[in-house]
Amino acid sequence: xxxxxxxxxxxxxxxxxxxxxxxxxxxxxxxxxxxxxxxxxxxxxxxxxxxxxxxxxxxxxxxxxxxxxxxxxxxxxxxxxxxxxxxxxxxxxxxxxxxxxxxxxxxxxxxxxxxxxxxxxxxxxxxxxxxxxxxx
Numbered sequence: 001x002x003x004x005x006x007x008x009x010x011x012x013x014x015x016x017x018x019x020x021x022x023x024x025x026x027x028x029x030x031x032x033x034x035x036x037x038x039x040x041x042x043x044x045x046x047x048x049x050x051x052x053x054x055x056x057x058x059x060x061x062x063x064x065x066x067x068x069x070x071x072x073x074x075x076x077x078x079x080x081x082x083x084x085x086x087x088x089x090x091x092x093x094x095x096x097x098x099x100x101x102x103x104x105x106x107x108x109x110x111x112x113x114x115x116x117x118x119x120x121x122x123x124x125x126x127x128x129x130x131x132x133x134x135x136x
Contacts, residue, residue, distance in 0.1 A: 008083040012053035013041025014066045015128045016091040022111035023132070024098060025118065025125065026061065029105050032082045037112075038122030039088055042105070050087045061106055064096035073127040086124030090132075 016024040016039070025037040042057035044050060051068035058066045069092035077084040100106045112118060114129060121129075 006083070008085055010044040010050070010085050010087065011041055011124070012044050012050045012057065012087045012089070013039040013124060013128075014054040014058050014068055014089050014091045014094075015039050015072050015132065016058070016064075016066060016094050017132075018111055020111075020113075022113050023117070023129070024062075024109065025112055025121075026100075026109045027107040027118075028122065029103075029107055032077065032079070032084065033122045035107070036120045036122045036125075037118045038125040039128055040109075041086075041088070041124075044087075051089055054087070054089050058091075058094075061100070061102050062096075062098040062109065063101050064094050064098055066094045067092045073124070073131045075124040075127045077123050086122070086127075088124055088128040088131075 026040050040058040040061050044053045054068045055066050068089035072088045072090045075086040098109050
């Protein structure tokens with residue numbers, strides 16, 4: 001009997017700001033970090049570029065078209081029962097109105113001012129917000 005080899009998982013997301021500077025966040029259904037608010041995104045597919053994953057997952061989850069821009073943050077999430085690397089891009093642009101298309105993945109969504117964020121937030125979203133607040 002062979003033992004399953006554990007490997008890190010990679011998730012990619014997009015930090016999307018509207019014209020008022022508010023951040024689009026989604027409330028997650030699944031673990032890790034179920035019931036936490038985070039940026040839209042999801043699992044990286046084999047052979048897929050990380051920025052393409054962020055764009056694809058955002059469209060699949062919320063029906064909006066995103067153009068991923070610069071790398072905003074990379075978050076290591078390592079625990080006894082999971083190991084994820086969350087890559088977040090700053091969206092250069094987006095088109096459409098968010099609508100939950102994957103209710104098995106998301107409970108809710110909303111636009112939030114950077115000084116009035118919901119709680120609890122995912123580790124990746126916290127790192128992305130810190131990077132946004134530390135703009136060069």
